[in-house]
Amino acid sequence: MGQKNQLTHLEHLGLLDAAARAGSASSGGSRAALWGDELATLEARARAYLDINCGHCHNRQGPADTSGLALDAAETSPIALGVCKSPVAAGRGTGNKKFDLVHGRPDESIMVYRLAAHDPGEMMPELGRSLVHREGLELIRRWIAEWPGAPGCAQEASNSARQSASSARLSRSQG
Numbered sequence: 001m002g003q004k005n006q007l008t009h010l011e012h013l014g015l016l017d018a019a020a021r022a023g024s025a026s027s028g029g030s031r032a033a034l035w036g037d038e039l040a041t042l043e044a045r046a047r048a049y050l051d052i053n054c055g056h057c058h059n060r061q062g063p064a065d066t067s068g069l070a071l072d073a074a075e076t077s078p079i080a081l082g083v084c085k086s087p088v089a090a091g092r093g094t095g096n097k098k099f100d101l102v103h104g105r106p107d108e109s110i111m112v113y114r115l116a117a118h119d120p121g122e123m124m125p126e127l128g129r130s131l132v133h134r135e136g137l138e139l140i141r142r143w144i145a146e147w148p149g150a151p152g153c154a155q156e157a158s159n160s161a162r163q164s165a166s167s168a169r170l171s172r173s174q175g
């Protein structure tokens with residue numbers, strides 16, 4: 001027992017093949033980009049990384065929905081993705097930064113700050129890690145840094161972001 005490569009063993013039993021087919025596009029399932037795949041676009045890789053590592057909490061029905069930040073692959077609203085969105089809780093966990101994601105400016109983005117944080121009260125994901133995932137952090141930094149268009153968040157954007165984030169919360173709690 002234990003002498004055989006477990007992956008080879010499962011493959012021989014036909015289990016891995018079946019699992020791979022079940023998730024393939026040809027069987028109707030959709031596939032996220034591999035976050036480490038250098039051939040996929042930066043956007044696709046960053047969104048896949050956020051979906052996998054954050055989206056199970058940060059989605060419109062998830063345990064982090066009160067934050068108004070939705071990072072699952074289905075999300076299309078820039079504000080829900082954190083762009084120029086003020087955090088719900090001020091102070092700790094923000095690194096004194098104003099917005100979750102400041103396009104073009106990773107160092108001003110709370111998302112990057114919390115990915116790099118070590119303090120359990122600040123770091124994201126909030127559970128299950130004791131190390132910073134360097135490659136993931138670099139990927140998200142680059143995604144934000146190379147955002148197309150003019151960098152930075154205007155003050156008006158912050159106000160409308162706050163409004164639409166709270167109306168998004170409202171419509172969720174009503175629905």
Ligand code: HEC
Nearest residue numbers: 053054057064067069086087088089100110111124125126
């Ligand atoms: C285990 C659930 C969970 C996971 C996984 C998780 N978060 Fe969170 N996140 C929360 C909760 C709950 C809050 C609200 C409380 C707080 O700010 O700490 C939050 C808040 C945040 C905020 C502040 C949002 C705001 O507008 O107030 C950011 C930014 C954030 N998370 C980023 C991330 C990123 C990036 C990931 C993935 C690398 C991630 N989180 C993974 C639960 C989670």
